[in-house]
Structure formats: structure tokens, C-alpha cells
Amino acid sequence: MPTDRPQPAFVLLRPQMGENIGAAARAMWNFGLDRMRLVAPRDGWPNPSAVALASGAGRLLDEAQLFDTTEAAISDTTFVYATTARPRELTKPVMTPEAAMSDAAARVARGEKVAVMFGPERAGMENADIAAASAIVSVPVNPDFPSLNLAQCVLLLGYEWRRATSQTAPVRLKGQRTELAERLEVERLGDHYEERLAEAGFFFPEHKAEGMRLNLRNLWSRMPLTRADVQMLHGILRQMVRWKERG
Template structure:
């Protein structure tokens, strides 16, 4: 059975938009909602009222404090964004992205899709954690999409190709999960911080973001992650320790 994607709402601002996103999800059979640091807290009565018949999506929604926590058990992240970013990532339109998601879902891999706050969209640090971005070819003079509209569009593209999705292979690829890559990035960032690599201090945030972007783009397996953890431990081990 093809695994459906997780819809990850990052710092959503209005309960009504969360409820509308839940309705859009259930329209296309999506039920895995994850909410990162909602501005107005959780549970949200306005979200429940707006969700109408899709209340069960909210009932089962997972609330997280960070993108990394919300991406638990995901193997691949798409970040939805309307503007160019100062980082190298593969970019797809919704049709292409959801075709990839169906292929990965057929392999037993879980895909997560990041949606940013209504006013500002995803921050660069959020996008840096994704393996690829999704952009919608809208009117350049008015590129803004409502949160629920964006969720609806991705859900539609996901569902319309399900009938033709390829059956899963006998052996699924041994790709590292998002959280495994996140822990590897944390390990390297911690060691580089200790060694004084991030210098001068005012450039440190950009340098760290570039590293996160690097790790997220790299297609690593679980054994690769273990190897890189071990190599780093050996590099920083003191002689005779």
C-alpha cells in the first residue's frame, strides 16, 4: 500500500486556516496532519469549527515544537515556497513533486510537505531542512496562495495519479530518514561549533544554514549516516583517549 504524505503546517497563525487545511486534506484522503508551534495554541476551537466534517483530521493531528520533531518518521521533505531562495535545491511543480511522492510512498517511504505561516511563508532555516522545494506557477503579479488552497492543490495532485502508482519493489531503498539526517547535522554542527569553525560570529547563522542545506540535499543511507557519525567521533577523539 502506498504511504500517503504528511501535511506539516509550520507556525500557522489562524485556527480557521488550520481547519480549512484539514478539510482540504480529507477531500483527497490525507489524514496525517502535523502542526508546528501554532500561534494561537492547541487545540483550537476555531480550527474545529472550520474543519466541519474533517474534525477527525484535527483529532489525530500531532503538535510539535520544531520542524525536525514534526518530520519524525519522514524520509523526504518537500518545502512549498513562492520565492527564490539563496540555496541550491531541486525545484518541482506540484504535479512533478506528487509524482515523486507517490513513487516514494510505493516504496514504503514517508514524504512530508512543509507549508509556512500565512503571512511570511517558510523561513530559510525551514527550507534548508527539506530535500526539495515545490513552487506553483501562479500569476507573478499576485503569487500569494491561501494556506488551505496550497494544501488542496498538493492533495489533488497526490490523489489523481494514485490509480497508476507503481507497486512497491520487493526491497525498499535503505534511505536515512529526515530525523536521522537531522541528528547527523546536529552532531557535525556541535563539533564544528566547539572547534571554532563558525567564525566570525555574525556569519555563523548563514554558515549553519548552508550546512543544513548541504545535508538535506545529500541522498544518504542509514549505513552512510552511521559511517559519518563514526568518522566524526574518531576525528575529534583525543590521542590516547
């Protein structure tokens, strides 16, 4: 059965090859999407060729809903996005994938039923498909080579959906010892280095010493040091002093 997570339906209009449907299913499941709808697949459905490319996302193929027409596939939805790279004469809001999926996330959170339509691999959507949509999603691709294959387009929209609905921080520190050092710990590290460097005669000539100390403090404050980093840097300096004293 589909997951309970509220999400848009991804509607593949007249897909031509089973392999592309399977690859699209894999791309959807990469980002936790499992509501696939198929409109008049060229080679019929189910299609054994889709299974190999799904690679672990076969459940999406088993549960995919089959429709004869675009209108039937989106009849229960309240807002529909059409992905296309080709300019059209129809007047529609045109959104980037990021903006579209952010908008979709807000709509789904309000209880709306949302769908994202993807056109056939060879020719893309027909004007009738576009006319049925609420908005167009246009990917800012190379204008000299604007064609994305079906799975690529599904992957891109799936990724933006995940970004819009995930709490994952844009940048994070990963590893075994990632607890960041407190400012006091960094300050004490700076004191340690400053003391040893002064003993070594580093702060010379005298009239430049204050500026050198300030630059060194600035260096430590710019570095996102973990507590493990601070301990290691203390240890390096202690070992260097011991080595000099043994010599």
C-alpha cells in the same frame, strides 16, 4: 485512527489562525489525506476555531500531531518537500506540484516516509525550514500575485497527490446508458441515413455525391455515440419518414 493508506504527512509550520488549520484539514480530507502535523501553532492547540472550518474533517484535527520545531516534525521522514513561491538562494531541486506528488507517490510506494511542509500564512517559510527540505515545490502562479493561502496550497497538493495515486481516467462518460456503440452499429446507422437521404434527393449534384457520402461517413465516425444515441437517431429518421408519408 488514521487510515491504512500509505501517504505523505502534511506539515503546517507555525500556522497562525485556527480557521486556516480547519480549512486545511477539510482540503486534505477531500483527497483522502489524514496525516496532519502542526508545528507551534500561534494560537495554541487544540483550537476551537479550527473545528467549524473543518466541516466534516474534524477527525484530522483530533488526530493531528503537535510538534515544537520543524526538525522534530520531520525527524522520522526520508524525503521532505517545502512549498514556497518565493525565490531562495539555497540550491534545491524545484518541482511543480504535479511532479512533486508524482515523485512522492513513487517514494511512498517504495516504503519511504514522505512529508510536505507548508509555511505560515503571513510570511511563509524561513530559510531554516527550506534548508531542512529535500526539494522545493513551486506553484506556477501569477508572478504579480503569487500568494496562496494555506488551505489553497494544501488543496492544490492534495489534488495532485490524488491524481498521482488514483486510477480515475482523465475523461469518462457518465450517465444511465453509457455503453458505447460498436463500429458495426454506427455503420448501419450511416447506411440508414444515406439510404433515406438518397431517396430525398440530398446527394446532388451527381458529381459531388461521392464526396458528400464520404463526409457523412466521416461525421458518424467522429462522434462517440452510445448505443442509446444510435437507437434514438434511428428513431428520429423513421419518425420523419412516417411524417412525410402521412403528409
